[in-house]
Amino acid sequence: MFDPVIAPSGTLLGLLQRGRGDGTLHALTAPRAEALAALNHCVLRDPRHDWQVENRSLYYARLFLDLNGELDEIEAHLFEVDDVFDTEESRTGLALAVLGHLASYGRRDALELLRRYAASGSNWAWALDELALRDDDAGLRALAAPVLARFATDPEGEAELAVVVRDAFEPRPWRLWADDPRESVSTRVRAAQEAGCFDRWQRQMRPAGPRPGWSVQAVFEWAQQGIERGAALHVPAARCLSAVAGREDRPEILAAATDGTDGARATALRYLADSNDPDAFDLIELAVVTGSPVVVEAALDSFERMRSIAAVDRARGWARRPDPLGAAAGRMLACLGGAQDRDLVLAALREAVRGEGPDAPTLWTLVDGTGRLGITCAAPVLRHIYRETASSHLRGRAARALAATDPSFATGFAVECLWDCEETTREIAARHAETGDARVVERLRRLAADPAEEAEVQTAVRSRIGPDTAAM
Numbered sequence: 504m505f506d507p508v509i510a511p512s513g514t515l516l517g518l519l520q521r522g523r524g525d526g527t528l529h530a531l532t533a534p535r536a537e538a539l540a541a542l543n544h545c546v547l548r549d550p551r552h553d554w555q556v557e558n559r560s561l562y563y564a565r566l567f568l569d570l571n572g573e574l575d576e577i578e579a580h581l582f583e584v585d586d587v588f589d590t591e592e593s594r595t596g597l598a599l600a601v602l603g604h605l606a607s608y609g610r611r612d613a614l615e616l617l618r619r620y621a622a623s624g625s626n627w628a629w630a631l632d633e634l635a636l637r638d639d640d641a642g643l644r645a646l647a648a649p650v651l652a653r654f655a656t657d658p659e660g661e662a663e664l665a666v667v668v669r670d671a672f673e674p675r676p677w678r679l680w681a682d683d684p685r686e687s688v689s690t691r692v693r694a695a696q697e698a699g700c701f702d703r704w705q706r707q708m709r710p711a712g713p714r715p716g717w718s719v720q721a722v723f724e725w726a727q728q729g730i731e732r733g734a735a736l737h738v739p740a741a742r743c744l745s746a747v748a749g750r751e752d753r754p755e756i757l758a759a760a761t762d763g764t765d766g767a768r769a770t771a772l773r774y775l776a777d778s779n780d781p782d783a784f785d786l787i788e789l790a791v792v793t794g795s796p797v798v799v800e801a802a803l804d805s806f807e808r809m810r811s812i813a814a815v816d817r818a819r820g821w822a823r824r825p826d827p828l829g830a831a832a833g834r835m836l837a838c839l840g841g842a843q844d845r846d847l848v849l850a851a852l853r854e855a856v857r858g859e860g861p862d863a864p865t866l867w868t869l870v871d872g873t874g875r876l877g878i879t880c881a882a883p884v885l886r887h888i889y890r891e892t893a894s895s896h897l898r899g900r901a902a903r904a905l906a907a908t909d910p911s912f913a914t915g916f917a918v919e920c921l922w923d924c925e926e927t928t929r930e931i932a933a934r935h936a937e938t939g940d941a942r943v944v945e946r947l948r949r950l951a952a953d954p955a956e957e958a959e960v961q962t963a964v965r966s967r968i969g970p971d972t973a974a975m
Contacts, residue, residue, distance in 0.1 A: 506552075515538065515541050516545070520545055521892070522559050522923060522924025523898070523919065524919030524920050524923045527922040528922060530542065531569060542563060542566055543577070545559070546597055546601055547576065549596070549597045554597065556896065558895065558924050559895070562924035563601050564601045567601065568608055574610075580598060581598060581616065582624070587625065589625075590625040592626055594626070595624070596626065599626065599629045599630050600633065602614075603617065603634075603637060606637045607637050614637065614638065614642075617637075618630075618634065618638070621634060621650070622646060623649070627650065627653070632673040635674075636673065646676070648688065650676075651688060664691065665694075667695075677695075677696065680692045681693050718747065719744065722744050723770060724766075725740060725766075726766035727765065727766030727767060729766060735769075737766060737770040737773055738773060740770040740773075741774040756771045756774060757775075760790070761789065765795050769798055769802075771786075773805045783805075783809075784813075790802035791827060799827060803828065806831055806835070815835065817832075818832035818839075819840075819844065820832075823850075830865050833847060833848060833854075833865075834851070834865060836848050836851075836872070837873070838871075841876075842876065845878050848872050848876060849878050849884075852884055855869060861887065861888045861892040870888065870901050871904065874904030881904075881908060882909040885901050885908065886901075886905065889905065889916060896925065898923070899928035899931070906931055906934075914939075917931070917932045917936040918937070920932030920936070921936055921947070921950070926956075929960045930959050930960045933967060936967075938967065947967060951964045951965060
């Protein structure tokens with residue numbers, strides 16, 4: 504996945520890329536051609552840093568409806584020659600998801616585009632999943648032949664088909680095709696379903712990993728083998744260590760946590776932290792100073808998992824350190840600290856924004872903690888994060904924190920949040936937005952009536968508007 508280039512937050516394109524509610528509001532007042540150009544830019548060049556968890560498709564589909572946008576550019580993008588050579592899901596996934604939502608809103612042109620792409624496009628499985636939720640049986644049956652034609656009838660092709668059927672996100676088309684009256688279709692699909700079930704059973708019967716009777720040293724060696732293969736196994740290795748280690752093994756575990764191999768050291772640190780060993784803190788501090796990046800990350804993660812009073816006290820002592828351990832201590836206080844830790848959490852928040860910018864991963868925990876602790880003087884920093892971050896999830900967390908710390912939230916950001924791309928952010932807005940604003944009442948009515956809206960959002964909406972308001 505390419506690293507998207509995000510336009511400034513004050514531009515229409517930047518607002519739409521971030522999925523902000525103000526993006527929709529500005530697009531509806533901008534010249535239609537300009538708004539559609541920015542919208543198509545977002546749909547065809549996915550702006551999300553993490554496209555697997557951030558939402559944009561419903562947000563863009565709703566704007567397409569409001570602008571009565573044509574689908575010519577999406578069609579050209581799906582069927583251009585690059586589709587043959589660039590088969591990554593990220594190239595077409597957002598466009599296909601937008602088409603799926605448009606189809607659910609009754610856009611027949613979107614449904615036809617999905618059918619065509621499922622028959623001939625490289626990311627056909629995604630298109631088929633979208634159709635599985637929206638198309639009728641006749642439309643899905645018509646796709647059986649072109650989809651099955653993608654797989655050769657030799658043993659290798661049938662094995663590939665079995666894997667696809669086994670791993671299908673939406674099984675409805677395959678179940679429909681298994682009962683297809685055409686024997687050439689139903690026979691192949693049923694055979695693929697049976698092969699997939701048998702393969703799943705075989706994998707369950709051949710588990711990999713630790714075995715009963717392993718020694719502490721064997722667990723450490725297994726963890727190191729994982730690192731050498733590029734797989735971090737110290738977390739399951741630490742659980743295994745809990746099962747095989749006795750009191751007599753503590754010196755060996757302490758030695759591994761001090762200067763063992765990366766796999767052994769990470770495993771030992773996790774084990775000692777999870778068991779609240781009194782030496783864990785000093786060993787974690789040593790690992791952060793002397794360890795490799797793998798060990799440092801494992802040490803910090805192990806520390807942040809601790810929930811004891813002693814861990815919180817140690818975090819208070821480490822919070823002012825200008826290193827990763829100080830940042831981890833700030834995050835721990837954000838999660839577990841009390842009112843006396845507000846200044847430390849606020850300082851950590853400001854330092855993270857100043858040093859790493861509004862998209863720093865550490866901000867997720869710090870923003871949540873700011874809201875939990877009700878740090879009202881953090882509102883200016885939270886508003887900056889809200890405006891500038893490219894992560895719609897982090898913006899939603901900032902909105903939740905602002906709802907707890909900023910008295911102006913209900914008449915400010917909460918209003919635009921009703922149009923946000925994330926349903927959790929829309930839910931926050933539905934609970935807080937000031938209904939004296941005519942735009943708020945109209946938007947609440949629309950969300951309450953939209954069948955594509957999440958149930959949690961509609962529940963929040965109904966808690967704000969009664970029968971008289973809904974009928975306005």
